[in-house]
Amino acid sequence: RPWRIAAGLCLGAAMGVKWSGLAFAVAFAAMSLLWDFGARRAVGLRHPYLGALSKDVPNGLVSFAAVPFVAYMATWTGWFATATGYGRNWDQATSSGPFYFVIDSARSWVQYQWQVFTFHNGLETSHPYMSEPWSWPLLLRPVAFHYQGRQNVCGGAKDCSEAVLGVGTPVIWFGALAALVALIAWYVSSRDWRAGAVLLAYAMGWLPWFYFAFAQNRTMFLFYAIPMVPFMVLAITLCAGWLIGPAGKTDDGRLPLRRTIGAAVVGAYALLALINFWWLHPVLSAELIPYAEWKARMLFDKRWI
Structure with a gap:
């Protein structure tokens, strides 16, 4: 083996x-x-x-x-x-x-x-960016690793911001939530081992932290959820394959309508994920941008600040 x-x-x-x-x-x-x-x-x-x-x-x-x-x-x-x-x-x-x-x-x-x-x-010290495990899939409280406000150094804007925010791409994270729910239904109905394997791995990256949250009141952060990410992407990938459907052509040599529509939906989602990451990139990489643009990227306003 x-x-x-x-x-x-x-x-x-x-x-x-x-x-x-x-x-x-x-x-x-x-x-x-x-x-x-x-x-x-x-x-x-x-x-x-x-x-x-x-x-x-x-x-x-x-x-x-x-x-x-x-x-x-x-x-x-x-x-x-x-x-x-x-x-x-x-x-x-x-x-x-x-x-x-x-x-x-x-x-x-x-x-x-x-x-x-x-x-x-015994880590129980309070921290402004701490979060509970139940909130991680929703990206409710990311960690601000770096922030510096500056003035008159980003073009015509007076107030400028330079930040590194430890947060995932919302399109991927929220899409993964829908995909994981779909995998639960898929596994219950068909006992497909692929769905079961992804669900188990995701659970192992997430559920054990609830014990530390409730039994020990431990200080935790969103970046503890990083091991969940590969299995979130696998969940999306499995559902994308299901949407596109099996390979093959119709009797007249054309692609089935399901594959055409499914490929369009999956392609649109992938493009949306890329656009979402591009939009967030300035606050992931300490790019100097106007304060208004930094503020516009704070999805949940006060929770992301």
């Missing part, structure tokens, strides 16, 4: 960036096993579940447990290789030798992980 090993490597790298990648690893491991169950049952094996438990589960543990762990540890290579990393020498050895060096390095690494966990687990 080389692709599952590749998936394990990617999941380990994801956890190296942010620990929330662990939720994806668990979900993808469970989904992979369910696919194995379904495949064995589909070919008519007498004991599909026992076969999967004895043959597929051990391989799954390698792909989705051992491989991600090795990949995660590989992201710490630079930290282990230097003596100047943060917390690198937390455990000061009283004895010398390779054995003590390895043990002390491991203990320092575990302490570092614990510090990271306790810091984020």
